[in-house]
Amino acid sequence: MARAFNFCAGPAVLPLEVLQEAQAELVDYQGAGMSIMEMSHRGKQYDAVHREAVANIRELLNLTDDYAVLFLQGGASLQFAMAPMNFLPAGATADYINSGHWASAAVKQARLLGNVNIAADCEKDIPTRVPELSELHFTPGAAYVHITSNETISGAQWKVFPKTQAPLICDMSSDILSRPIDVQNFAMLYAGAQKNLGPSGVTLVVLRKDLAEKAAKTIPAMLRYQTHIENDSLYNTPPCFSVYILALTMRWLKRFGLENMFRRNREKAALLYAAIDGSGFYRGTAKKECRSDMNVTFRLPTVELEERFCAEASKAGMSQLKGHRVVGGVRASIYNAFPVEGVQALVAFMREFEKRNG
Numbered sequence: 052m053a054r055a056f057n058f059c060a061g062p063a064v065l066p067l068e069v070l071q072e073a074q075a076e077l078v079d080y081q082g083a084g085m086s087i088m089e090m091s092h093r094g095k096q097y098d099a100v101h102r103e104a105v106a107n108i109r110e111l112l113n114l115t116d117d118y119a120v121l122f123l124q125g126g127a128s129l130q131f132a133m134a135p136m137n138f139l140p141a142g143a144t145a146d147y148i149n150s151g152h153w154a155s156a157a158v159k160q161a162r163l164l165g166n167v168n169i170a171a172d173c174e175k176d177i178p179t180r181v182p183e184l185s186e187l188h189f190t191p192g193a194a195y196v197h198i199t200s201n202e203t204i205s206g207a208q209w210k211v212f213p214k215t216q217a218p219l220i221c222d223m224s225s226d227i228l229s230r231p232i233d234v235q236n237f238a239m240l241y242a243g244a245q246k247n248l249g250p251s252g253v254t255l256v257v258l259r260k261d262l263a264e265k266a267a268k269t270i271p272a273m274l275r276y277q278t279h280i281e282n283d284s285l286y287n288t289p290p291c292f293s294v295y296i297l298a299l300t301m302r303w304l305k306r307f308g309l310e311n312m313f314r315r316n317r318e319k320a321a322l323l324y325a326a327i328d329g330s331g332f333y334r335g336t337a338k339k340e341c342r343s344d345m346n347v348t349f350r351l352p353t354v355e356l357e358e359r360f361c362a363e364a365s366k367a368g369m370s371q372l373k374g375h376r377v378v379g380g381v382r383a384s385i386y387n388a389f390p391v392e393g394v395q396a397l398v399a400f401m402r403e404f405e406k407r408n409g
């Protein structure tokens with residue numbers, strides 16, 4: 052069996068153990084005579100999977116009872132609209148911190164629905180970065196503050212989160228459960244699953260129940276958080292298979308331990324950043340203090356060299372290193388499930404490529 056070192060930014064690599072476990076019970080799920088994809092989402096067996104997925108998230112994030120865990124659809128992109136629909140009433144203002152492509156995408160949706168104040172803007176800064184806490188200008192009495200914990204495209208990550216008076220809502224799509232966080236600082240977190248949690252098709256939302264209760268009753272049912280809280284994310288048919296793989300992936304993460312995962316993530320990223328900093332050939336694109344542990348972004352001297360780098364790496368078994376189409380360059384996405392050996396292989400390839408082309 053040949054598994055590539057898969058640097059894709061998402062959908063991203065999953066733990067091999069999880070894939071093999073799912074493979075073993077794919078055709079006949081625990082004696083049911085059918086797969087988990089083929090049975091009622093209201094039956095006993097799926098119910099146990101659904102509950103385990105919620106329980107694993109609750110344990111890993113250390114959640115208190117005042118937070119709800121939801122499994123929704125529509126990706127993080129739907130949350131860009133759902134959050135203001137629920138929490139930005141007419142006449143109120145929400146503060147958004149614009150740290151790059153994804154934060155800006157959230158801003159665009161919120162503007163369609165209400166007043167938005169940009170509390171800080173460094174979307175276009177080079178090197179790419181997130182703002183310093185001293186740059187933030189919040190609106191007194193803001194409905195909420197929205198941030199993006201890790202900009203997947205530019206490779207800039209918040210290392211210390213701001214403490215805000217207004218409820219803090221965070222798009223954690225690309226670094227959720229890569230490190231321990233204090234959820235009490237946040238009113239709501241959301242993340243498409245396809246980077247650190249499992250496959251695409253399910254979106255995790257963790258939110259304070261008291262906030263959801265206050266949202267307008269005129270919001271259509273599917274778009275109201277309260278609907279999904281009241282129905283344990285079973286208001287309509289959930290993405291059963293995605294939730295199942297998420298449950299297995301979270302089981303795997305619990306076995307590894309979140310602190311251990313954080314340590315390993317930092318070590319993996321440090322290996323790559325050391326290779327970049329130790330060469331005059333590669334150039335990191337994010338400001339050093341906010342370099343992402345998940346998406347390591349860098350440039351080579353020319354676009355032609357970048358293309359050759361990605362093509363040759365791919366032939367050598369290191370796939371999907373091409374930077375996002377809006378920025379170019381090279382991006383190594385090294386989420387929880389990405390193995391240390393893959394990072395070591397890339398570092399060796401970088402040295403060798405530089406020797407030949409530097």
Ligand code: PMP
Nearest residue numbers: 126127128153203222224225243
């Ligand atoms: N936010 C961030 C930080 C992302 O990285 C992405 C996708 N790469 C999105 C939002 C959009 O997510 P989705 O495709 O699940 O809608």
